[in-house]
Structures are given as structure tokens and as C-alpha cells.
Amino acid sequence: MSFNHPTTVLVIGGGAAGIMAAITAAREGAAATILEKNERIGRKILATGNGRCNLTNTDLHLKHYHGQNPKFAYTALTEFNYQNTIDFFANLGIMPKTETGGKVFPFSGQASSVLDVLRFEMEQRKIIVICQADINKIKKTDNNFYATCKDGRKFQANRLILAAGGKASPNLGSNGSGFSLAQSLGHHIIEPFPALVRLQLAESFLKQVQGFKFEGTAEIIVDNKAKARATGEILFTANGISGPPILQLSRKAGEYLQKQLKVWLKLSLINHLSTEQLEQILLKRWHNQPSQSLAFSFTGFIHKRIIPAMLKAAGIEDINKKVSNLSSKEIKQIASILQDWRFQVTGTDSWSAAQVTAGGVAVNEVNPQTLESKKVKGLYLAGEILDIDGDCGGYNLQWAWSSGYIAGKNAAFV
Template structure:
């Protein structure tokens, strides 16, 4: 490249990571073009945080990130941390607020406001955005790259930032197309699988309890050992179980299933009482009203739609039996299932339901300090396309901002 020539950067993908990488590269003085296959950029941003955009989280510890080598994310998360992210978006006009579990949202409660300020910044910096431009091939040349689009258009760049996302939420444009582009350039792929997604269960009675929502605990059990646990809202569905707590556990469950291991989810319906207090409380209910049948004895304590299924699972065949006639073993089995109800996990919901992709381009071939390929000089990566994914709660967007920042900065200064 001739000395003094303005660096041309093409960002492939107009999601959170791609937009942020483009803005940062633009701040550095590069000539930046975004190629987006959808009709508009930032569609997935609009869907994050239930339409409110969970920008980041105040608890930004590396333990919230996953992959074959989650520590790969550490340097990028330091280069653009949660506080810097909040400050940057405040500078763009996004007043923030912190909610439960450290989740950070725009004060407007509108994800669209985040996309609006990013698009404003793109326009201010003169960054060109070309939509309906799906890239089919990237060819490395001596001076840079030729980028070929499916519509026949051809582009040249000194540097390329691949920010095409993963496979989660294909209705928003994520179809994994970037994997093939990277593989053709020599990169390895860690097989992707859905994460932050509902779990499918094997039980035949799910239609009877679908729609029941409650706050409880959930654990993933493999070989009779707890390998992950979470607390929060749980929701039974006709195919299995959902809710924020399940989303947090879904990656672990999916990973174990991929290894052909038997996976169980343990549900704790009553998590606010220790076992001895629960025993005392339930026995008192029965002692106060010994004539009530066992099913009706739980009305006012547990969702009544759940009671007959729960009792059947506890081995109680006669739901009309007066509680005074329950045996000690039957009482023990009922109380046990309130704090240890286990379901066989047979899979996860589909990519359409997943919030994020686990797996992706192997980070062993990427420089963790610059996000540049170790195999192809001038090729950079940002966001979900890489084998890094975060917990629910703003971590995946923070990875998009952080990796986009590092890629955008280094693509220009390289």
C-alpha cells in the first residue's frame, strides 16, 4: 500500500460487533464500508433485552464467558470494559440505568435508541453502508482483499473485519454464512450449537402443565452430579422448560448432550425454605386440615394446575385420599419432589429460539490482542462469529462491543 494512502476497511456484517468495529475504525481515520446481507443493519440489536437492549453488565468477570478457551476474551474485555462501554454510549447520547443482577439498559427502554445513535455516528463519520450485499467469497491478494458479493458486486479492501455473527435467530439474519468465508481462508470451526435457549424434556405430561411459571432453582445433573445451577424464573412449556434460569443452564446441557451424556434437569419448586422448615410447614398444613384430600391440601401453596402431576410423579395414585391416611413414606416422597423434581433432557430448542451461538471460529488462530487472524494478515474478527459466548445478562453484547473495538482499532493502525 502506498505511503499515506487512506486504509480501506470492509466490515462484513452489520450487527452490533460490525457496527461498533466500523465506528471505531472510522474514528481512526479509515475509509470504512459495511456490507450487510439484510435489508437493514442492526436487526438483532433491536431484539436484545426483550427490545430494550441489555447493553452490558456491571459484573464483567471472565467466568461469564465460555468457549474452548474463554480466557481469549480477557484482553478485549479489558481494552473496552463495561465502564468504558457505558461512557462511550453516554457520549453518543444513551443515558443508562442499572437494574437487577447488574444489567445495564438505556434509560429510554428502547433498543432502537442504541441503533439510532450508532447509525448517526456512521453517517457522521462518512461510513458507507451497503445492504442486501451478502458476501460469497473473500480472496486474499498481495495488497489486500477482493470481496465478492452474491449479487455480482466486487469490493476491494486493505483490511477485512468478519463480523457476520453465528447461527442463532436466523429470522434476524444470522445463518452462519461467515463460517464458510473464514474456513475457505484456512480457519478452523468449532461446531456451533444453540445457547441461551429452552430445553426439551422427555416427559409425557408437559401439555398438562404448560404455561406454569414460578421462581425456583434449576440444576443440570450429569452422572448424579450437579454441573451447573441457576436461580430465577422457570416456565414449563409443551415441549420442555424455559425461563432465564434455564437459558443460563442451556449451554452446559447442550454441551453434555453433544458428548452423548445423559442429562437431567433438577427443579426446586420451593427454594425459599430449607428442607427441615419445608417438612414442618407441609406437615402443619396437613395436621390443620386432616380431612382434606391430598390434592386440595396444596391449593394456595402451589399452582393447582401443577399439583396432580406433581403428586403422580411422587407416586401418589389416589389424589382424593385424605391427608390423614397418607403414609410416612408417601409424605416424604411428596416433600422430596418439591425440592428435587428431575426431568430427562433430550435436546434444546432450535436455532430460531436461541439467543446466542456457542462454538464458532477457533480462537487459537486469532491474536487475542488485536483480533487479527494468525493465518491471514489483514483479516480481523469481531463478535459472535468466534468461539466465545456469554451468559444471559448483557455479556454477549459486551463481547460484541469489546471485540469490535479491538478489531476496529487494530485494523486501522496495523
């Protein structure tokens, strides 16, 4: 490649994957331009990790990635791995801080610092950034790509990287437009659905218990079989349920809902005791205070806001009956519901509440070694637009960095 005639690379999308792709291409000697439909780049980076930017995770096992073929992500995640990410940002000035669960954040605790150093690097590499460039048409003629904005502006390049994101968090600019562009170039789209999102439940008592949180275990049940399990702080909302374990399970729930299957959520409010131990503790409480009402007898044991709903779910009609009048069957029912409370999942919250998109461009149409399209020579795809999504905890940003790096590196050469 001649330095006087560098490869020109257009990157559509100024998110994490697009920025990494442009920086990598420029480091390889290409002349890179980012086209971003928003007023500024990197808006989603600022929102990650609750504004702290969960850069990556120390455990990048493929079990944390999903899609029709999660193994597709292996090459990118191996070639640009956790340590590569740490080194990349350390060289830009970001000191890493590893926290519980292998989550890595900038020591500053500010997502803005990550975007700041990325912007500085782009300036140093003379990367052109054009915002409010909403691309609605791409054409390939001979050895060049032509991208046209809705306002009529046109851009030309030898190589094109499509890193336009998915549909999650449309308030940050993700509206699925990249899927339409990929389709126009001959690619197929695996139907997208929201992931890392709250689940909606069909229960009448939710508004009475919204805001109630507890440390427990949640499982996704389909056809009476457990499909996924997570433990941590779980939170009831006005129309469903949230918290880190629920967000983690939402991908699996959404997958089965897409197939029109009945999905159940199993909650264990008391997950640190065996059923026998739990029954013994309850019996002891009731033996010591036989004249207490059943509802009041749980005071100091579980949160009082959830007591009425829990007892009704256990099949207790009179929640104010004396504990001395409980039958052995009722005792078992109460112990059972505390460890196996089932709710039908009716759906997920909308795209506006989702952190990531599940589904996207079918990965069997993309070369995993280079991320070049198998359908259009010179077209590369990176980030959330592909049918690869990760668990909560830095996995999706790592996929953005890794896929952006691979696409940028390979797009830089004619």
C-alpha cells in the first residue's frame, strides 16, 4: 500500500465499534472517515456501566455470548482480547480498575474519560468525523462504495465498515437503520429483540410491591425445564421485574418468547436454605408465637410489602388466621412458594429500556477471520449490528472493541 495513496475507509456509525474500527484502520495507514447520524459520536459509551463505562471483563468465555452461532465471536475475541483492551486504553491514558465479577472500569469512574481519550486519538490520527450524516443508501460500483445521506450528501471510499448498531436505546441514536442498509446490500437479518431488559409479568399485585427488592435466585422455565439461572438483587416494578439477574435472563426469555412459547419465571425469595431447613425455621417461629396472625408472623423474616401477595400465591385464603390453625399442607405450600414462586412472562420492556440488541445480521454471511461480508467484497461489519450479543458486565463493549479492531485492521488494505 502506498502512503501517498492510502485506502479510504468509510465507517458508518460512531459508537464503540465504529470508533475502534476507524482508529485501527488509521493506525494501519488508511484514511478513515466516520459518518454518524447523531449530533455527536459515542453517546452510548457515555451511558454504559451507569455512566462509569464497563470497558471489558476478565472472563471472556464464549458462554457469555449469544446468537445463532456464538462461536463466530471466538476469532475476534481471541485476536483482540481482554488484555489487548486493557493495553489499548492504558496507552491512551485510561488506568483500569477491576471490580466484582471481573468487570473492568476506568479508575476515574467516568465514561466521559473513555470517550475523551478516544476523541483525542482520532484527532491525532486525522480521522474525519462527520455528524448528522444519516445514511439511507449505499451502492457498490466497481471498487468503490458510495454512501448517500437523507439530505443528499454523498461520500465515496474504497472500503466500508457498517457499525451502525442495533435498536436498543433509541434515545441514544440506535434505531435499526443499519439493518436496512445491510439488507439493501443483500444480507439477511435475524429478527432483533430487546435484551438486557426488564421482564413484564401478568400479576395484579405488582403496583403494590413495586420498589421491593431482595437477594434471591431467578430461573427461566420453558416446558417445565430450567433454561437459565441467575442470583443477585431482584427488584419488582410496576409492570414486572428487574435487577441484574433479571437483565441477565432476559435474553433467554426473549428468545423463547420470539418462538411463541410460554415462558415462566421461577423466583426463590429464600435461596440459602433447604426446604426442610426453611420449614423448621417457620415451625419454630410459629411455635413461639402461636397466637400471631399468619401475615404478621413473617414480620422481620421477609419484607412486609410482599407478605400478602406471597401468602395468596401459596393458596392461603385467610392471611390473618392464627398460625396455630395452619394445616401441615398449608405449611408446605408456604415453604414451597418462598423457594419456587412462578410467574408467567408476558414480554419484555420496549427498545427504549433495553441495553442491547439480540439478533442482527446473520453471521454465516460474514467471514469470522476478517469480518468482511461474504456477499459484498470490501464491506465489513462490526458491533451490535451482527447477530452477537453478550451478557451484562462489559461483554458487549468488549465485542464492540474486538469486532471494530478486526474490521478496521482488514479494511485498511486494498
